[in-house]
Amino acid sequence: MTATVDRRVGTQHGAAVELRGVSKVFGHGPEAVTALTGVDLRVRPGEFVVLLGASGCGKTTLLNLVAGLDRPSSGAVTVDSSRPAVMFQEPALLPWLDAVRNVELPLRLSGVGRSARRARATELLDLVRLGGQARKRPHELSGGMRQRVALARALAATSAGDGSEGGLLLMDEPFAALDAITRDFLQGELQRIWKATQTAVLFVTHDVREAVRLGQRVVLLSSRPGTVVREWNLDADGADREQLTEEITGRLREVISTHARA
Template sequence: MTATVEDSVRPATGHAVRLAGVHKSFGQGRRTLAALAGVDLDVAPGEFVCLLGASGCGKTTLLNLIAGLDRPSAGTIELNSSRPAVMFQEAALMPWLTAAANVELPLRLAGVPRAARKSRTGELLELVRLDGAGRKRPHELSGGMRQRVALARALASALHTSDEAASRPSLLLMDEPFSALDAITRDVLQGELLRVWRTTGTAVVFVTHDVREAVRLGQRVVLLSSRPGRVVQQWPVGGLSAPEERALTETINQRLREVISSHAAA
């Protein structure tokens, strides 16, 4: 079954995004590669969900489908959010623009009046604790600071809504945004992300291969099988004590090893 424009993305209620029986294949004939096979997943408004799995299991493919950057081969993706914003592994800032201008860009493209977008940009830079760095260009910023700018830019896109979409929840898609950073900077930015998420109330789908990161950040961890990816297990992880967090991290690590081993033995 081939997904059409009408049946692959349609309005829905009660969730920010819902995936039902989502398949994705690349290529044709004998060269067909199945990346995803029958993924079912609901993300509630304001929920922080971490997608976890081995390299090549289809995590990024799934994120691209939710973002509308690609189409599912079959199944449905129901969006009940403003247009999803995406944050990648690399900050991908425009090097000729200042930090403030990079954050302002999606608002400018959306036709937001100049005074309103300047005000919103200032608020977002303050939210990510870069209110004094707006005039700096990307090469003048550290890696962690560049990712903060990228986060502010994604929030500018996710939290900006037209009158038509004003009642819809916002949705932020994050593809291993801290993986290229050193351990200390990554730890700091994880804490900052949680603060920003609690402040904004946006739904987050966060892709990672780091179990500790998933347990620390998410309210729910979703484990995908090795390729073709499908949901094999889920865990609620919000509000755990430190000992509970450590124990669950080990449980999920063990389950991940089992998934990888079963794929290797197949």
């Protein structure tokens, strides 16, 4: 088996990320666990794609491969970004830095000058509607506010500090730990920010309603070993999202029950 990982910048090859025949095996011999097998997936620049599946189906593993945190066992991963940004369930802010300095961090690591990175960080905090909280440290912010700071920091990383829009944002169930009201609010905010920034998003969730609300396209993974079993285009003319929610829920239950009987 062969595996390739290709990271490009501004090549305009038509995809923000593309996986072709990707498999991932952990361990060796009889103890080996196959997490993913034969995954084909393409995300266009500026597209919002939701990766849906039951717990343990390999969603996070796939995201780690795209992020460059791991390598596939076989297949090819092509990413049109030298450094896609990742957002997790926990905001992982540095507690000794205030909000604006947390957002500045990826710009500072990229060598962006002080005045330019402060201007960009301030712009992004305004974008996530936290302009008045720039000097507050994480412990002074609510859970939802901390996630918005984390989102601003991720957006700073996608642009590499040059002020350009676009890039690739990988989101691993970023709202799962929040209460229902805060989660609903942040889903709406994410939609607004995505439209404003034209960032390609690959969003992982096991929540069907969240997937249908956010995504232009929903991709369903089978239970382990994960592979793509179905896709839905939610932007298609005449698409009824309530009906699609029921259809996708039924297909997800079928995938789970099939795995349980195996």
